[in-house]
Amino acid sequence: MPITRRLALTAALAALPGGALAATQSFDAFLDGVRRDARAAGVSQATLQRALSGLRPIDRVLELDRRQPEFTQTWEQYRDARLSQARIEGGRRAYVENRATLEAVQDRFKVTPRVVVAIWGLETNYGGFTGNFNVIQSLATLAWDGRRSAYFRNELIAALKILDGGHVSADRMRGSWAGAMGHPQFMPSNFDRLAVDLDGDGRRDIWDSRADALGSIANYLARSGWREDQLWGREVALPAGFDPDEARRDNTKPLREWARRGVRRSDGAPLPALDLPTAILLPGGASGQAFAIYPNFNVIRRYNPSNFYALAVGLLSDRVA
Structure with missing residues (x-):
């Protein structure tokens, strides 16, 4: 200069x-x-x-x-920008094209492949821009x-x-x-702790090896406590008179308790009567969408500590597989 x-x-x-x-x-x-x-x-x-x-x-x-721009997006703006039809269709193609690798990732790390694909999609548009x-x-x-x-x-x-x-x-x-x-957008210190050599060539290459990149995302989630037998959460319908002050990430109750209080699936069907720790989120306020979130939601937040981000990952994962 x-x-x-x-x-x-x-x-x-x-x-x-x-x-x-x-x-x-x-x-x-x-x-x-x-x-x-x-x-x-x-x-x-x-x-x-x-x-x-x-x-x-x-x-x-x-x-x-x-x-760095200081701006506030509403949940609806954030959601619509990241869950475009193009991103969903790209995720479906990426899932099919990398199915064998994703199955190997799941076997090794016990992490749901569609969530790995969703994080890949939000971080770098499936490797389109790293x-x-x-x-x-x-x-x-x-x-x-x-x-x-x-x-x-x-x-x-x-x-x-x-x-x-x-x-x-x-x-x-x-x-x-x-x-x-790279594809997962790891900082170097995270690379040191969490990147893996899934293709076995002796290098942890998150730039040019999709196996290493997807395996590294899965390893990040696995090390953060991912439970393969659980969902991340789901959209729900709240009963009339629901107190929005109860919608906090730290206000967890067994899922069966929320069901007893009248919370239902978004299509009106009953929630499963499980003891799964669950919180309710209202990302767009009391008049917007409502979500029941489970422990895996907080694992996604370890990747990026934003409720909006974790919700977008969860919703995209539901659509790509």
Whole structure:
């Protein structure tokens, strides 16, 4: 980046809401520190040479980080944007095309395949767009900037370890501006803990191996407590006079208790008389859709801690299979 442009960027960022640019050292000095930390973490000198040589901060990444849009979508807007007919049909094709892999994933991880496909669909449109930023460069930029430097420095070291392990080349390690990678959009630290080598080639390749990518999503859910014998939840119809203050994720009762109170399936049929811990959600308010959510709903939230996201995953999973 030309020095005049870099100075202009620094001045512009300092004027943005949220505080001045907090990087207190040159980018080169910062990279020297990263090299020391990475070597101490076991990353080879050859990997550091390949990954960090000639690296410069990305002004667009800093701009995106500082100017993340603050907007509120209603449940209906969020739902309709993510449950388009095109996404549903794409999910059905993806399910059929990857059936053998999904069956292998289910055998190993005991996770419902259609939920794996739904997360894949929401994260990257079934691999259609996995991000085009150089992950090392993006993470280095964010770690150098002082707003969340400790978090992104740890992610940068984790990303360098992935390169050092030979799982992907530096050129192919691309993702979102914030460092989320591959089909599952894992951060590097999640890759380290949760990515798997399902195709058995010795690499955990969530960029180009669908087996590894889908297996990694399933492993994430399995490690978070997924129960294969349970649903995520279902849409329900509430009885007249239902108190909307009872519709909270932390207000769980046995499903049979909600049924006793008059909650029914959305088509009016009775709910099963089970002891399954259940809560009621009203994502669009008292006059909108109502959902009974089960423990697997909270497992989906471990992937993305948003009720809207988990509901969209659940509903998409119901439609793709």
